[in-house]
Amino acid sequence: MAAKWNIGKINHVAIATPNIEKAASMFKDVLGAKVSEKHPQPDHGVYTVFVELGETKIELLNPLGDKSPIQNFLDKNKSGGMHHICIEVDNINEAMKDLKAKGVRLLSEDAKIGAHGKPVVFLHPKDCNGVLVELEQV
């Protein structure tokens, strides 16, 4: 039976940082990459800065508000570090159904609208080689 969904390219690698201005400056002024402005994403509890590096971006994340989903990671990793990797899929609902059937735990029952305005879901790191994996439908 043909798969009802397909995996695509890596959309972004997310780096959580305690100082997003310094991190953005490192990519812009030291490495010479093109970086976006800092965007508040109140629905996701983060500020974001995107670093353009070919078809896969780096997404810099800094906590916004009291319940930021990356605060716990930064408490454990004071200098910051790679937080998650986002891989594109063409049909997130079929992907979720298939992955659940294969025993992969999803971190939400339904896909949610992510920071790029597209449906996303996170997979449990324990089922993904210790890596927090986000799937985004594009």
Added chain:
Amino acid sequence: MAAKWNIGKINHVAIATPNIEKAASMFKDVLGAKVSEKHPQPDHGVYTVFVELGETKIELLNPLGDKSPIQNFLDKNKSGGMHHICIEVDNINEAMKDLKAKGVRLLSEDAKIGAHGKPVVFLHPKDCNGVLVELEQV
């Protein structure tokens, strides 16, 4: 003054794993990605498996031999996790000179030949937002 070197795309994201067969199977059988065979890289103290996901690959790493450079990481991260990110440059010697002048510490005095047969250098995570960054000349 024009820069004498340019940053390029993300070449790969490296994931260190205690079980490379299981990690490769996760990407191949669960996510449906194209994965390479397992390659021993005795000069680098690792086995590698490459996962093709558009122009940026995932590189799965597993220790080979007694002095593997990823053993310490796996001792601290038992289930594995994201180990480093590799970004391409067009002139590694100019990049190294420039980064040194900007106060970024390099993990080796000279570029070395990496797992893809091309010159590479690692930057100190403390100077890169807590992330181990590899530069590769392509």
